[in-house]
Amino acid sequence: MADHPVDEKLPALKMATTGLQHVAAMYAGVVAPPLIVGAAIGLTATDLTFLTGACLFTAGLATFLQTIGVWKIGARLPFVNGVTFAGVAPMTAIVAATEDKSDALPIIFGAVIVAGLLGFIAAPVFCKAVRFFPPVVTGTVITLIGISLLPVAFGWAQGPDPAAHDYGSATNLGLAAGTLVIVLLLRRFTRGFVKQIAVLLGLVAGTLIAIPFGATDFGPVADAAVIGFPTPFHFGAPQFQLAAILSLCVVMVVSMTESTADMLALGEIVDRPADEKTIAAGLRADTLGSAISPLFNGFMCSAFAQNIGLVAMTKIRSRYVVAAGGGFLVLMGLCPMAASLIAVVPRPVLGGAGVVLFGSVAASGIQTLVRAGLDKDNNVLIVAVSLAVGIIPITAPEFYHAFPETARIVLDSGISTGCVAAVLLNLVFNHLGPRDRDAHDVTHPMEAGEEITGVPRTPAAP
Secondary structure, rough: OOOOOHOOOOOHHHHHHHHHHHHHHHHHHHEEEEEEEEHHHHOOHHHHHHHHHHHHHHHHHHHHHHHHEOOOOOOOOOOOOOEEEHHHHHHHHHHHHHOHHHHHHHHHHHHHHHHHHHHHHHHHHHHHHHHHHHHHHHHHHHHHHHHHHHHHHHHHOOOOOOOOOOOOOOOHHHHHHHHHHHHHHHHHHHHHHHHOOHHHHHHHHHHHHHHHOOOOHHHHHHHHOOOOOOOOOOOOOOOOOOHHHHHHHHHHHHHHHHHHHHHHHHHHHHHOOOOOHHHHHHHHHHHHHHHHHHHHHHOOOEEOOOHHHHHHHHHOOOOHHHHHHHHHHHHHHHHHHHHHHHHHOOOOHHHHHHHHHHHHHHHHHHHHHHHHOOOHHHHHEEEHHHHHHHHHHHHHOOOOOOHHHHHHHHHOOHHHHHHHHHHHHHHHHHOOOOOOOOOOOOOOOOOOOOEEEEEEEEOOOO
């Protein structure tokens, strides 16, 4: 019996290039949290480079756990793991509350270790939530993942620094549009392997085009060391403070919720639906990766939704391809010069490619919704309200400004709030209360009533 495409091992060259494509898609997301937190602490350039390399290294280890797996750990799906952005706000809050900034990272690392271990213990219970994720819920969540990621691509397209004079300039937007056009042309007019690595080729082409415009900076390559190892507890032994632990435990719950949704989404895309066993194993990989990460000076790890779009677009479903990407991440952590090569890609070029990647995720969600039975008005209402709730943090970022900071960790995640809304609405409309209504025959919520402006409603055809 032939292996499922998820378990397929591709030729070495194809494995390497497609794995590198996954790294390119998620690199900016991995390095952003350490750069933000490190800047808040006031780390030197050397320590900031070290912290970034450590996060790349631990992201690679967590990706190995997730894709290759060991025992009951790892979803064994083409799933990239890296530093979760959900932890940035509480980590910077911990930094602000720490009088001696040299203690900030040890306090953060201690909180991540505890949150990771508690999450690992809770994984077998948390995974049982999968029964509350029928297609109408998973389709809504997958669509929200794509919609939530698109503003990231739009931000990249404008440039790396909102305070810069050229942020959103015609040059930056032109580079993003040019990269997008190149990827689309490659996808339309090439075949086979070239078509599958269209995003990587688009990134390379966009970077070369950016050189005459001065948007490509090769300085990081020249300044980077060839070899560097993330020495354990480089910033000091972990410290355990209750407030910091509670804060990051909330982040862990949010992260596990998003990872569950991501696994369900990826399972649909690769045609290997994620059941309770798979989700439990995936959550164990997430949480164990997070607990181990501080040993090497890394932060909390979680699934990267942007790479789901790459799987959906390329149709390359092999988990070993993503494992190869994990190998590149480890290499970058051990070789700062290798890491700097990806950093050369201008942010607008990443933004152009991101439109395709993240839009592909949303399109996959719509495909799932088509199969969910939107001829039932119950399901239409579930989708309508859940999407509205999930889009709030995107369209109105300050909507929850009056809520406590701890609550905003959850509320500011459109994926989490939309997911919770979809699950609860599905329970209310499809499981609780009387079931004597025929959901196929009830009126559409936007359908005309018995009479509008004096014109009788036309009877339906028999």
